[in-house]
Every structure is written in C-alpha cells, then in structure tokens.
Amino acid sequence: MMSEMLILDREIESTVEVQNLFFACYSDDVPENGGACVKYHGEQIAIFNFTRRGEWFATQNLCPHKQQMALSRGMIGSVGDDCEPKVACPFHKKSFSLKSGDCLSGDDYKIKTYPVIVNNGRVYIEIKD
C-alpha cells in the first residue's frame, strides 16, 4: 500500500487525467468527521473526511431514496462489530455503507462509491468510467 502511494506521489501533479484522478479540494476544506460536496463535471460527489478512522471516502451525493442531493450533509459513523463505515442521509436517515455503497436500512438501493487518495494535503477522487 505504502509503495503504491509513493509512485502516485511523484506522478500525481502531472498525470491527473491519465490516472483518472480528479483533484477535488484540500484536506482542510472538508470538516473533520464530516462531509462536503464536490462538483465533478455535471455530477456531484460527496466526500468524507473520517478523521476518527484516518480514512477518506467518496460516494455519489444523490440519495436514491427521494433523489435528494444531500448525502454530503449526512452524518457519518459505523455499524456492527467490524465497524462498517456508513453515512446517514439527513432527510430520512437511510444509511449506506461508505465501502460498498449498499443500503444498510434494508432497501435495495445502492450508491456509487469512489476511491479517494490524499496526498500532501490534496484530495483526489479516482474516477473509473
């Protein structure tokens, strides 16, 4: 894991598009243990700074329940003994795994998730088409 990061490290600045890495924002733009919304071409991506776990996550911003652009404003946390990271939509509290995108409230929805890479205080979202 560490070595992969290092390779990216050198290449990131010049090859953002090639790597499908999208520069989203600086790490201190996103509140600790909270989320923010990133504009990516026509889309909206929610990005989460899970400080408590030292991890970053990104998902679609659209909540599939009532099609609301809201997940970035949701509350994050974990569920279960293996601490599955999750976000709860602010509208009706449907919650989704930040890892798999599965809905954890028993519905069939699934949200898109994206890998996030943070480097030197810069936050990148990896977009695979």
Next chain:
Amino acid sequence: MSKKNIIIIGNGMVGHKFCEKLVSKTDQYQITVFGEEPRIAYDRVHLSSYFDGKTIEDLSLSTKDWYLENHIDLILGDAITEINRTEKTVHSHSGITKPYHYLVLATGSAPFVPDIPGIEKEGVFVYRTIEDLDKMKAHAAKCKSGAVMGGGLLGLEAAKALLDLGIKETHVIEFASRLMPRQIDDAGSKLLQGKLSQLGLQIHLNKNTSSILGENEIKGLAFADDSKLDLDMLVISAGIRPRDEIARLAGLEVSTRGGIVVNEFMQTSDKDIFAIGECALYKNMIYGLVAPGYEMAEVAASHLCNIDKQFHGFDMSTKLKLIGVDVASFGDAFVSEPDCTSIIFEDTHKGIYKRINITNDGKQLLGGILIGDADAYNMLLQTVNNKIVLPPNPEDLILGARGGEAAAGSGVMTLPDDALICSCEAVSKGAICDAVTSLDINTIDGIKKCTKAGTGCGGCIPIVKDLITGTMKENGVYVKNVLCEHFDYSRQELLDLAKMNKIKSYDQLLDTFGKGDGCEVCKPAVASILASLWNDLILKQDTIQDSNDRFLANIQKGGTYSVVPRIPGGEITPDKLIVIGQIAKEYGLYTKITGGQRIDLFGAHLSDLPVIWSRLIDAGFESGHAYGKSLRTVKSCVGSTWCRFGLHDSVSFAIQVEDRYKGLRSPHKLKGGVSGCIRECAEAQSKDFGIIATEKGWNLYVCGNGGSKPKHAQLLATDIDSETCIKYLDRFLMFYIRTADPLTRTATWLDKMEGGMAYLKNVVVNDSLGIATELEAEMEYHVNTYTCEWKAAIENPDMKKRFNHFVNAPEEKDPTVKFEGMRDQIKAGAW
C-alpha cells in the same frame, strides 16, 4: 444440457415473488416473464400511499438490474394473447412467439364492473393499477364530490383515497345492509360507520344503483328506490374477477364463476401449466390477498425443483389500513352461539367494538372482530392460528388486565416456534428468534434484511419488536435502555459521566465510554448533552449535530433550508416586519406565519444562509432555534395591555420567559405559552410549560404537548408571583434536561416517571431531592453564557465556509434545486 424454459405470464406481486423464489432455489431454468403493465412489479397492497406521497420507485418491488443479474428475460408492456398447448408456445400481443416447457399463469384479477347503464361514462374509474390512479388524480382536480361503489375492504380504502385527493364530499354506496359484509358483523359495521362519518365519509347502505347519469361525463347516480345523488366522479369497487381469459381460450379447466382451477401443487388441468395468485381457484376459493399468493408462489417454485410442498388453503384474516380507524377481523369472525361463546365489548363513546368467539369449553379462541382499537390483532391472530390455550379469564384478551397487573393473555414468547409471524413473507417465530440468537441481530432493520419479515404490509412489526426483546431477555442479555450500539449507557448515565469527568467533546466521550465510530443516533444525543452541560457553541462540533443543527436551519424538500428568526412572544415591530419582507423578496423566499406565532422563510440556498442571517442580525433579530432540540417559542395572547379580560401582561411575561430560555438545549424541543386569563387564547395548557394569569398571580402548568399524541399540561403551582414562577421553571426544565431520554418530550418523560406528578411537584416545589439550588445555578449559567449561534457563525470566516454547497466551486449553488410557482410565491419541486 440446455436449460428448460419457464415462462411466467404476469409481472404482478405474485409473479415477481415466484421469480424470487425460483432463482433462490435453482438455476436450472431459463426464465422469461411477460407483463402487460408498462412497469416492473410494484406493491399493489400499498397502492393508496401513491396518493400521499409515495412514488412509483417507492412502491416498486424490484429493479431491472435484479432481473438482469438473475438472467431473467423481462418483457414489459406486452400481454400474452394465446397459449398453444399442442406446440407448447405462447404468443404475445406485439407478435413474439416463445416455446415453453413449463408455464406459470400469474395474471391476477381485474376489478369487477357491474353492467349498469352509463358505466362507460367519463369520470367512472376502477382502482387497481398505477394508471388507474393517475387517471383518477387528473380527473379529481376538478371535482367537488365523488363516490365509491362498494363498501368492502378495497372500497373503503378507495374512499379514503378520494378524501386524500381533496374531494370534500365523498360517499360510499353499498348494496348490502352493512359495510365490509365479508369481514365484520352488524354491530361492528354500525360502529365503523360512525367512525367513518367522523372522517368525513357519507355512507349509504341498502342502495342498488340503477343507472349512471350525465351526458358524456358522470353527473350522478340513480338508485332503484328512485333516489338520486349528484356526483363528479365514481370509483367502482364491487369485487374482483380472476383474469382467466387466456386459460379459458387454451381449454384449461376454469370455473364458471371465474378462476383457473388448480390442485395442491398449483398445477392446472395441464400438468405443465401452473396458476398462482389471484387468478388461481383452489377448492372453489379465490384468495384475494397477497400472503396466500406468496405461499402459492412458494409451492409452485418448490414443485418445479422437486421439493415436496403443498398448498392447503390460507388464513384470510385482515387488518384494514384505513388511517384513523383500526379495523381487523381474524379467524372465524362469524361463528355464533350456540356453536361458540362470544364475548363482546362495546364503548360507543370512544367508538370501540371488540368481539371474540371462543369454544364453549373456554379453552380456545376461534376468531373475532376488532374496531376502533386493533392493537391486540397480532397477538389474537397468533392465539387462533397456534391454538394456544386461553387464560382463565379470556375477556382480559380484549379488555386488558384490570387492577394494574401486567397485560394478560399469553406473551409472544409462549408462541410455538412454527407460529407464522409475517404472513406476507411466511416467516416463523423460530426464524426471527434464531436470527436474534445466532446472528446477533437486534434491530427491526436487521431482521427485515435477514429474514424479510416486516417488509410486506408491515403489520407484524410490533410483534417482531417484542420477539427481539423477548429473545434477548431469554438469552440472558440484559436489555438495558442504552443509547445505541456505540454506548452501553442511557442518556442520563452518559450525562452524569460527561459531567463528572468534565468531558467536552464527542470523540473524548466515545474514546472513554464508547466503542466503534458513532452513528446518527448517539452523535446528536451526545451533542445535546454537551450543549446542555457546557452551553458551548454547537458549530464547534458541527459534524455531530443533526443536519438541521449542523447548518443552523431546517432542511426542506429539494435540499434548501428554512430561516426562522426568533420573534419572542409573537410581538414584532412594523420595521422588523419590513426587513423580513425585504429579505424574503431579495432572496426569493416563500414566507408563512408558523403555528408558533412567528414567520418562516423557506427555500434558502445553503450558501445564502450566512448573508440572509447577517442581514437579519443587523436588523436586531436572533436565531429562532427552529432547527434545534431546544426552546422554540413561548406563545402569548395579547393580555391586559389591550384585552378587556386580561388580568396581567401576558406578552411581557412571555417575552421575558422566552428570552431567558432561548437557546436552551434539551432532550426534545420545548414550547411554552402565557395566557392573560383562563380563556387561554395562547393554548398554554398544550405546551411543555404553560402559564395562565389568575386574579392573584400565575398558575403554572407543565408537561403538555400537541403533536400526534396530544397531552394537556398538568397544574404544578397556583397563584404564584412572576419570580417564583421563573424559579420553578428553572428547576423543572433543568431536572428534565438532566433525566429524560433522548427525543422524549416532557409529557412522555412524566408518563414514565415513578410517582408521576406528585413526585415532580415534590422535587420542583418542595425540593425533596435537595438539588434545587444546583438546578437554578445551572440555569443561571446557561442564561449568562447564551450567544446567538448565527451571530457567531457569520462572524467567523471558517464557519461561514461550511455553508458552501460545493467545496471546489464555492460561488455555485446546487443546480438540482427546483421550485414551482404557487399563489404568487414559490414551493419546492415535488419529490
């Protein structure tokens, strides 16, 4: 070896369930589904909720992806018109021909439309599909009056739908002499009729419709008794007819009264063709409910996988979903003496009727009817189905135990393991308890996911809840009142821990006393505890706040926010009114006077909130905390300054009280009221605290609320002066904040308090716990440390940044926000 073809005709509730069952058992078939409706199977049982906000997606039972993933070919919007049994092929309306090895008919039923002259007129509808509902909706917009023909289960549901559509004058026309003739008895029907009249329905019994009046469009009904009724629309709900037309054409055995004849394996007279759901006739019976249909799907799918399962009829107990009136019938509702003993309980005042039929030896329950209060339905149904031996006083089953003992009857845990708890999904008690024990599941959501129980009509959820707690108790798990999976403490315990250990942040509390990474339940609860204890700015730990608290505004449909400045006591100067008007105009906000005597501005973009608030603050406004679990409003009446009956100046006192407690964080929201005399125009007795002027001072009432379970406040002290009133209020509020569970209003808190009002009075008035000075000091601290959260937010550039919609495009607003026009203002676009 190539796979055998199965073709399913009909993608309704049962057809879809069959697909689910089959793919869960085997992958040895190539499955094709033809559905006549243009969309994937949806939840017809909850069709009516389409009128109160559910969307097609909400109702949908599956997705195209699911069919793709399971390699099922799904052809929608195309009906099968012919089955060729010699060639073993089916032909569709659009011209597709497909061979089959096995065929499953799941064609459901169609509404029965009686042959009455004029029935083809515009404005006459049936109630079965989403298209029917769309048509009704479009037509209803211009209607003042409407009727439903048929007072059965579906008819009453359709009548409720007409009310929901805004049709003020709604009639129900029934041919028989009582409502729901198939489910309830005469006495029950009378009571139900009374209840429905209160809901605004007009019921006509013994009415035989002779013709439908009007030119092209319906204008009214004429009846056999020569009476008439003027109408703008009519919904026919006179029963169902199984859709057996293609079976009939193909020469399969069908009944003259409709229905495809099947055996116990759901096979028709051709052993390669099955029929399931509402089109199937088993032992001369059509089962017009979804649960038996699902059971048929299970039986047919099993048979196709060589698993031995048979259909042996099904319980037809029902609970009506009408809002506002509980109606249920179960087991044998109609047996009567001398074949059984019936116990009847009737309370015409409250509109409650309950009847249970028990065997003459008093040992077993046969069935019954519940109207007005159907809480006991699940338990009674289980008692019938599992032949549980009755307690010595069976009347306790419907009366509840008297004399303060625990509810009689048999608890859920005494049910046998194979007791069917969720009949929609056929889940037994054993399966649920097993999930709790061996998979360690202890939430409703968890059970839904793992067993599917409760995902159908939802009627079994209360009993599932009881089973979860019951099983946990049996397993020796001490079921404690804990916050959530991350904290093994109650709110009160956590508050004490935080206080004793001087803990000021959520992470610190979680590290010291919790586990995991928190969630949307414990974060806001802890946020409220910390705010009550230390009165720190909530924006300092914004991400543990509920979304509304985090952005200091209430999120609205579409993702915009509302702005509610505090208007203490409802008093406002013309200048301030003008400022509100100007700001609303500039930022395009919808304005409305709230039920709490102030003005709400709706439709603000997240990124506009800071500027809107800085304008308001410049004009002397403060946050109204409409977003917080904290003091909302202290409502006032005009009082002695103007009113000829006013005893004291209720406005001034309301303002004083509101200013004292503004921003006070509490387990739930707090509302107050001050009335200038006993006429009570401020509705103070429906508030968490209410103050009413008397000749000699004030009467103080506490623990009332409006909302879904209204409660009147109770008298705490009489004829006290203003100072004493504030002192008691300080103590009362702080005691509540210290001891209540999260999201518990004062009335519920008092309900659970041992000793009730007498105890509370003792603590607040007589200081029986010796904590009065402490409580007062805590309140004093709150008052002295109050700052307007919005003022602090706009003064700090870092905090202001939090209100941008896009981090990487701060100047841009959310482009998906949509408004529509209405009465010269805007409203949020529909979900």
